[in-house]
Amino acid sequence: GCSSSGGSEGAVPDWARETEHYYLAGDVTADNVDKLGLAWEFDDFVVRGRTHRGVEATPLVVDGVMYLSGPWSVVYALDAKSGKELWRYDPQVDGTFARRTCCGVVNRGVAVESGKVYIATLDGYLAALDAKDGKPLWKVDTITDRKMSYAITGAPRVAGDVVVIGNGGAEMGVRGYVSAYDRKTGKLAWRFWVVPGDPANGDESPDVTLARQTWDPKSRWDLGGGGTAWDSIVYDPETATVFVGTGNGMPHPVWVRSPAGGDNLYLSSIVALDARTGRRKWHYQTTPADSWDFTATQNMILTDLEIDGKPRKVLMQAPKNGFFYVLDRSTGELLSAEKYTTVTWADRVDLKTGRPVMTAQGDYSKETKLVWPSEAGGHNWPPMAYSEETGLVYIPVLEAPMTFAVHPQPKRPYSNLQSSVAAFPAFGAFGAHEDAAQSKVLEGQPKPTFQGVLKAWDPVAGKTVWTSDPIPFWSGGAMATAGGLVMQGTADGFLDVYDARSGKRLRRVNIGTGVMAAPMTYTIDGVQYVAVMAGFGGALNVAYPTGAVAAERENYERLVVLKLDGAAIALPPERVEQPYLPAPAKFRGPAAAVARGAALYGQNCARCHGGPTGLGGYPNLWKIAPEVHDAFDQIVREGIFADAGMASFADVLSAQDVKDIHAYLAEPREDAPQRSGGRLH
Numbered sequence: 019g020c021s022s023s024g025g026s027e028g029a030v031p032d033w034a035r036e037t038e039h040y041y042l043a044g045d046v047t048a049d050n051v052d053k054l055g056l057a058w059e060f061d062d063f064v065v066r067g068r069t070h071r072g073v074e075a076t077p078l079v080v081d082g083v084m085y086l087s088g089p090w091s092v093v094y095a096l097d098a099k100s101g102k103e104l105w106r107y108d109p110q111v112d113g114t115f116a117r118r119t120c121c122g123v124v125n126r127g128v129a130v131e132s133g134k135v136y137i138a139t140l141d142g143y144l145a146a147l148d149a150k151d152g153k154p155l156w157k158v159d160t161i162t163d164r165k166m167s168y169a170i171t172g173a174p175r176v177a178g179d180v181v182v183i184g185n186g187g188a189e190m191g192v193r194g195y196v197s198a199y200d201r202k203t204g205k206l207a208w209r210f211w212v213v214p215g216d217p218a219n220g221d222e223s224p225d226v227t228l229a230r231q232t233w234d235p236k237s238r239w240d241l242g243g244g245g246t247a248w249d250s251i252v253y254d255p256e257t258a259t260v261f262v263g264t265g266n267g268m269p270h271p272v273w274v275r276s277p278a279g280g281d282n283l284y285l286s287s288i289v290a291l292d293a294r295t296g297r298r299k300w301h302y303q304t305t306p307a308d309s310w311d312f313t314a315t316q317n318m319i320l321t322d323l324e325i326d327g328k329p330r331k332v333l334m335q336a337p338k339n340g341f342f343y344v345l346d347r348s349t350g351e352l353l354s355a356e357k358y359t360t361v362t363w364a365d366r367v368d369l370k371t372g373r374p375v376m377t378a379q380g381d382y383s384k385e386t387k388l389v390w391p392s393e394a395g396g397h398n399w400p401p402m403a404y405s406e407e408t409g410l411v412y413i414p415v416l417e418a419p420m421t422f423a424v425h426p427q428p429k430r431p432y433s434n435l436q437s438s439v440a441a442f443p444a445f446g447a448f449g450a451h452e453d454a455a456q457s458k459v460l461e462g463q464p465k466p467t468f469q470g471v472l473k474a475w476d477p478v479a480g481k482t483v484w485t486s487d488p489i490p491f492w493s494g495g496a497m498a499t500a501g502g503l504v505m506q507g508t509a510d511g512f513l514d515v516y517d518a519r520s521g522k523r524l525r526r527v528n529i530g531t532g533v534m535a536a537p538m539t540y541t542i543d544g545v546q547y548v549a550v551m552a553g554f555g556g557a558l559n560v561a562y563p564t565g566a567v568a569a570e571r572e573n574y575e576r577l578v579v580l581k582l583d584g585a586a587i588a589l590p591p592e593r594v595e596q597p598y599l600p601a602p603a604k605f606r607g608p609a610a611a612v613a614r615g616a617a618l619y620g621q622n623c624a625r626c627h628g629g630p631t632g633l634g635g636y637p638n639l640w641k642i643a644p645e646v647h648d649a650f651d652q653i654v655r656e657g658i659f660a661d662a663g664m665a666s667f668a669d670v671l672s673a674q675d676v677k678d679i680h681a682y683l684a685e686p687r688e689d690a691p692q693r694s695g696g697r698l699h
């Protein structure tokens with residue numbers, strides 16, 4: 019077995035090939051999968067009155083105890099046989115950090131090693147807990163500059179004597195890095211900066227100096243450059259190498275970020291680091307000069323493959339940009355790069371140079387373009403899996419293009435959504451970009467879709483072997499088992515079970531809650547259990563689409579554990595529609611104020627709260643109660659709901675601004691919202 023993979027794990031259990039999301043439990047097979055039923059469920063995730071949020075972690079089971087994390091970086095330890103809670107650790111995350119995330123207050127899991135559980139918190143701390151009782155043994159601040167919008171959603175990774183963690187925030191304006199801490203003491207061992215900083219401050223290492231040669235000296239250093247390692251960090255103990263997947267640039271368009279151009283290393287790259295020193299061994303950049311949020315933070319699988327008759331120790335990744343990469347992980351040599359989904363920004367990857375051959379279609383510097391894949395990627399953070407039995411990789415693929423357009427004047431505080439304005443044509447206009455020229459933009463391009471599929475991919479041949487039927491809207495994390503099965507949760511609330519070889523869908527287990535996280539499986543006392551965390555949200559918390567079960571049933575965090583001959587699974591209650599509540603007339607304003615408020619709402623509020631008819635995980639502001647209207651200014655400028663995730667916006671909104679936003683919300687509407695938004699407890 020190998021070390022450890024994408025996002026959500028960190029220990030090296032003997033029941034799983036960790037980076038592969040391949041599990042050795044094999045009692046559940048095609049012959050008996052129809053008997054899978056409920057073993058137990060745990061749904062007590064809400065801490066201190068905070069609202070329901072997306073769930074993204076893969077649980078870990080060590081010595082009969084299941085360790086997992088939920089929203090707001092809370093850690094839970096449960097008896098893996100009965101589901102009984104043994105302890106929980108609430109790091110009391112600073113609620114204002116919700117504003118610093120692009121995609122919600124999610125957490126992708128813990129690492130477990132030698133009696134310690136490691137958790138990285140949304141507000142930037144790394145803690146080591148005693149696995150017995152959850153008591154913190156040490157806790158360190160990993161953030162170098164708290165004025166920047168850093169936040170952590172990813173899982174830490176144990177790498178020999180250190181534990182490694184990155185951070186997120188490239189959409190908000192940060193400079194990405196990973197830090198390694200001594201496992202026993204929490205002392206900082208090393209730090210690797212993904213992109214150079216302001217040249218006035220000098221370079222931290224020769225690796226930064228090398229990267230600097232690929233940046234315009236007049237880059238937007240004030241905005242941080244991006245390159246955040248927000249998800250996948252894996253470790254190869256054989257060579258003491260840490261592999262880090264790095265994120266997109268900040269601002270998104272390279273011609274704004276680094277006007278004279280250049281590859282902008284180490285953006286959207288796989289970087290191999292010496293676990294003892296943090297120095298770079300090699301790097302491979304998947305998307306030079308990335309302008310599309312094509313992060314390479316997706317999960318990395320370490321395994322052995324036979325290629326051209328030679329055994330190779332490989333690293334495999336399907337980053338957002340739509341190409342599936344196989345690298346020799348000892349040298350960084352590119353072995354293959356083939357399209358695993360529709361790709362229009364590049365024709366192919368030249369194996370000699372390792373570089374993509376770009377198309378005119380990918381260049382949106384002069385005019386709005388439709389580009390495949392979208393900013394959400396051909397594959398996002400939900401882990402792909404590799405079956406040692408079939409030799410196939412199972413990729414949760416997203417099939418959606420996006421129109422990209424440029425906003426000319428980035429300034430702090432800043433969101434990349436202002437520079438490469440997003441519109442998903444097949445989902446409906448999304449955000450501010452509703453272009454009259456949309457039809458022209460779509461002309462001559464593949465017909466837009468907005469769906470997921472599960473693809474079985476032959477990494478040696480570089481080819482798709484089978485593709486599932488379309489899955490509404492999203493594609494959850496995958497797992498492969500020694501029982502010849504592949505399982506994947508869906509946005510419409512099922513755990514789908516496939517025959518790993520043929521792709522035949524054997525079973526849809528109705529969970530009734532949208533699943534994004536990867537399932538896992540383990541055996542205790544001869545019984546195989548299948549565990550999956552359910553709960554829709556993350557980047558999708560802003561708008562639940564038609565077809566997502568979150569639009570039909572109450573969406574809350576659940577851990578559902580199944581076994582053969584288990585019981586029936588109870589579905590969450592159906593959503594109760596709340597009536598449109600016109601705001602008290604005293605908050606209305608003149609037409610000019612309403613228009614101004616609408617623009618300010620679009621810039622500051624819509625990213626979470628969506629539009630008037632929208633339905634998502636955050637409160638719909640057209641449905642707030644009279645007492646919430648009365649407290650509107652205190653909420654927006656004083657931050658009285660900060661603990662629940664609604665930080666103060668006093669730094670960007672004046673009293674008049676808030677009054678105008680309120681006037682916009684108070685306008686009676688013909689298109690009264692049809693459904694309720696997220697609810698407060």
Ligand SMILES: O=C(O)c1cc(C(=O)O)c2c(n1)C(=O)C(=O)c1cc(C(=O)O)[nH]c1-2
Binds near residue numbers: 122188246
């Ligand atoms: O560039 C970044 O720093 C960053 C961070 C994160 C994050 O921390 O969740 C996401 C992304 N980017 C991103 O591009 C993205 O598509 C995304 C989806 C999600 C999610 O949890 O659903 N997070 C993130």
Ligand SMILES: [Ca+2]
Binds near residue numbers: 188189265266311313
């Ligand atoms: Ca990003």
